[in-house]
Amino acid sequence: MDRDLELEFFDAPQPFLDAAGELLAADPVLGSVIASVSERTARELAEGRDSWAEVGAPFERWWLVVRDGSGTVVSAAMRTAPFKPYPTFALPMADAAAGALAAALHERGELLGGSNGALPGSEVLARVTARLVGGEVVADKATRLWEATSVEVPPAPEGRLRRATEDDAELVLSWFEAFHAEADEQAGREPDPASGEHNTLDAVLVRIREGVEWLWELPDGTTAHLTGAGLPSYGVSRIGPVYTPKQFRGRGIASHVVGELTRRGLEAGSRMCLFTDQANPTSNKIYAGLGYAPVVDMAEHLVRVPARA
DSSP, X not given: OOTTOEEEEESSHXXXXXXXXXXXXXXXXXXXXXHHHHHHHHHHHHTTOOGGGGTOOSSOOEEEEEEOTTSOEXXXXXXXXXXXXXXXXXXXXOHHHHHHHHHHHHHTTOOOOEEEEETTHHHHHHHHHHHHHTOEEEEEEEEEEEEESSOOOOOOOSSEXXXXXXXXXXXXXXXXXXXXXXXXXXXXXXXXXXXXXXXXXXXXXXXXXXXXXXEEEOTTSOEEEEEEEOOOBTTEEEEEEEEOOGGGTTSSHHHHHXXXXXXXHHHTTOEEEEEEETTOHHHHHHHXXXXXXXXXXXXXXXXXOOXXX
């Protein structure tokens, strides 16, 4: 490891946020995933709840900062994903730091099954891990982070936008699962409805109580669309997921809802961002048309370890 770099692990979100706050605030769009997940977990723990206890992961979740020779925090990562293979998520990270993180996890006997986040660091982390465990790296999903500084809201289709309530929780959960499965299918991946965050009823209820899940209701009362717009972290709100069941597509609902929630966020003083799957040209085109511009490309890499005889 580069002697000018130091890795510091945390087992709780608030001490991590205290250490990484200046870095996250310096580029809050880039850091929106780590910031929002960490702040939500901190709120949860402050309320006396710990959903991680129900995940059943073979390791304890962690957060990490990378410090340079002067002690300044120059990167951050976390392993908090509640779904297999429990991938890490990292901000831009020097190759030396990514390699050191892979070595540190290997030394403590923690098998890293996947790494997500900014390139090239996330790929380096996966490749060094694969080398250490005798496995191989598989590029699983390429994503793109976008930000809108202004927005063109398309005309509203028939119906109305409303916040989801606890009565909608089962429907919202089923649409979260369908969103992940259909996104995989559209990108040519094996569908996995259990992938992604918020795939338990408790997680959905948390988001509904936060007021961040929105539904489009047709004039006859039928619910036809779901979009999330997260609570701001360091002044940034992230849109997603965005899901319309197949029978309601082609009406312009998703474009209007994303545009309208983006407009509301911007008018409230938040910066607005979202992620797209690079393998889905339709969504990339739609969001570009609303006013979103690419910020950075990210990717998730899986580490596959051959079964032992």
